[in-house]
Amino acid sequence: MSVDGEISSKDIHFADHPNSVGMITPQKVVLPDPMALEAGGVLDRVEMEFETYGRLTPAKDNAVLICHALTGDAHVAGWDPNPVGELKQFRKTKPGWWDQMVGPGKAIDTNRFFVICSNVLGSCYGTVGPSSINPATGRPWGLSFPVVTVSDWANQQIELLKTLGIERLRAAIGGSMGGQMALEMALARPEITMGLIILSAGHRVTNQGLAFNAVGRHAIIHDSNFRNGEYYEGPKPLSGLAAARMMAQITYLSEESMVHKFGRRLRGKDTPDFTLTGIEFEMESYLNHQAESFVKRYDPNSYLYMTRAMDYYDAALIWGQGDLAVTAGRIKAKTMVVSFSSDWLYPPELCRQLVAAMCQARRPVSYVNVPSRYGHDAFLVETDAVRRLIGSFLKN
């Protein structure tokens, strides 16, 4: 495979990835109608990127929707033969972000289910967002792109299902921000899904989550390259985005996983160099590396839109005037909530609030708190536990 060439199936060691969905074809759809947004804007033309795996039955009754997290995309499983721009380097060696979960015979079994995932509004992976061209001006939207919310994302998913002729899902599944989106779908349109799986998410972010999001945006907005979001033709505010990502990365891990991964080990040396601006610890090297890789593939403006949407979301306020039990009473889907013991971004206590509210409202809910050292990342890392939980949920 040439560095810039198209990826073909002979480039991939499928033996390392048994039961892969193989080469996939990203799909685009333009919604037939303009979309009115919760914050007041209207998007006349909503182009969306999505992927599907498996086959839709003639009765269209085997669809499962996966909702991606903050910086995720529609590419859940298999290989994209022609990744766009900066994504090339990330996608040519690795399959989609939840490949371990989705495929023939896997927990989300593509022999049984027609699996869908779409990129959310405001993101930068194929669905319209601030880096897209505004048809009215011929230039990138930047901050003139309307503010989007989790409710808008839920509507966006529902509209996509309409275009696919799907009236009801077997399950909506999401982790972290994706869990909030799946929850919101089940609240906004209770008949839309028979099952609901929420991993590492709750009915809102914590105050700490709110605060970290605010600092991340602050770093981006105050980067001298930000220029009120009009940076697309010049240098981007990547230092700010890097700081935001490094900080977020801390919230995705746990103290325990950091100690296990890095401890206080120095990077490639036995004694410190006593440098103020260089790298001393493995911990620092890891954060820098994460940031460097992230800023190549993510749009700073999208980071503002995504985190704001997370901030605003409070299911109890939207559907129960602050009463979570009233909110939970709307849910008709059979629900499973999964938290992870060391997750402090969406801590088990928060997840349990939703579970308790569903119990109080006598809605069908099961709850598992998976013992894990991996913090918030656990929903992507604790593959065996998540596979078993999702697999058995979908079997019933």
Add this chain to the structure above:
Amino acid sequence: MSVDGEISSKDIHFADHPNSVGMITPQKVVLPDPMALEAGGVLDRVEMEFETYGRLTPAKDNAVLICHALTGDAHVAGWDPNPVGELKQFRKTKPGWWDQMVGPGKAIDTNRFFVICSNVLGSCYGTVGPSSINPATGRPWGLSFPVVTVSDWANQQIELLKTLGIERLRAAIGGSMGGQMALEMALARPEITMGLIILSAGHRVTNQGLAFNAVGRHAIIHDSNFRNGEYYEGPKPLSGLAAARMMAQITYLSEESMVHKFGRRLRGKDTPDFTLTGIEFEMESYLNHQAESFVKRYDPNSYLYMTRAMDYYDAALIWGQGDLAVTAGRIKAKTMVVSFSSDWLYPPELCRQLVAAMCQARRPVSYVNVPSRYGHDAFLVETDAVRRLIGSFLKN
């Protein structure tokens, strides 16, 4: 009092501050000898700012040393009549940072004790640091200032005591970074103090602490105004410093205290404005305000030096080749360790490691974990509990 004028005792409502030490006089000392630093540099001329409260007995046997935290200074109690530059606005309305603890009849009783606090090397409050003038060049040191460590700070305190003719302290007391400094004094020179009080601190920072420090420095270093620390004659990297401070501020609170203080309350409105770059939540407003106030009074380079010193400190490595019990065996001072239940920057588990090591080494230690919602800030906020604990420790 005029805005820029000198503060006099008639400006201060002493009735609001009973048992105040009153107006104080900041003091300066130049150490008689050059100081060799742990990281290898030598400072030929060490000028230090310090304050004292109470009177030293002729036998010089009633001294108590207070060690300040990351962004603290020597001004512990009372009013500074002539605060320098940017400090004016902060010091004219408020007494020193631990005024509630230090004064006649207070927990650290200036009728009994001669209380000392000095500003640490590398800081920006009167002791030499990167913003000081390098005598060799006539210009600010910037990053050519040598790297300093917690060991250097301990030595600095010991040298100050020498100049004051004090051979032994009644107690060394510090919270957070100051607790590490006090600990290091008791390890480096076990005879220097009879008592040791460590609040909200341990023998090293956590991995999360290491990571947050790294991100804070990253934000400063990548601010376009940083210019490798040579910013003193132009705009300073204050956006980076603001991001570092906002993030640090999150680590000083706890989720519980945030919920209690702010919850999800919007700032001055009932419904959100749906703004990406403006303020929506009280939480954001608080963080912004903290940052704005901080960047007026702190030098970004000093922030690099202080956080690096915290990173490097690992008492177990320095004194026990990694064995904390061996390290703890050096301590001769009667020790009290105080943690706070919701502190996640120096969590109770970390504080207990030091306590357990002292027990194992059969050193005299008492330990209290104060139930508190205030997170790391608790050591400054839980005044009643801290007052009782310190008061009774010093009485014995």
